[in-house]
Amino acid sequence: MTSSSKPNISNIKVTYLNGRGKGQMIRILLRYLEVEFQDIIVEQISDSLRATLPYGQLPIFEATINDDQPFLLAQCNSICRYIAEKYDFAGKTDESKALSDEVINGIWDLIVMVVHTKDEEARLKLNSITLPKFLNAFESKLTKNKFVSGEETTYADLLLFTAYDYIEFLGVEIERSKYPKLEELKSHFDSFPQIIDYKNKLPITKF
């Protein structure tokens, strides 16, 4: 899972709100890779915190590089890609990396639609058309190859697994029997002790 040479990084801190949202992708990735980090949870973004954030938003990732260089990164997807590259979980080829990127963009398109669809009629359309469209797209990738970007697993698989759970957490029912490959992916990640521990300790949050 981790690369043979030790990454030149220490004092990792992840700061996010008291919820799963965008922060969970970073937290679960670090947990899966068994990377130690400080999980900083804030109830809201104070003015003093906001002043330190590149876009005034969370999550952010902070670390020390080569023992003395502070490093700050914002934007959830950039953070996940950076961690995956650092710990050899981004995919080996340009194509595998690009397909991982594609799937992660798809995951966020779907999550954003789920989060922002409140109206009942729109919700029905989401459940009957949009959700199956996206889940079938992921399912077909997992049918073609063992993992979404090929025969080797990458962080895109872990984030897809996380999103699959998260969509249900957000109150959308998934007809799981229609997605046997996604179910297989779920069983794959649900069997790792660090993932079991992470999920068992997930606090009750609103989002």
Ligand SMILES: N[C@@H](CCC(=O)N[C@@H](CS)C(=O)NCC(=O)O)C(=O)O
């Ligand atoms: N594109 C950013 C979006 C980050 C974002 O929207 N963060 C929200 C929380 S999920 C936030 O900080 N909201 C507070 C605000 O914008 O004032 C990312 O993917 O990290």
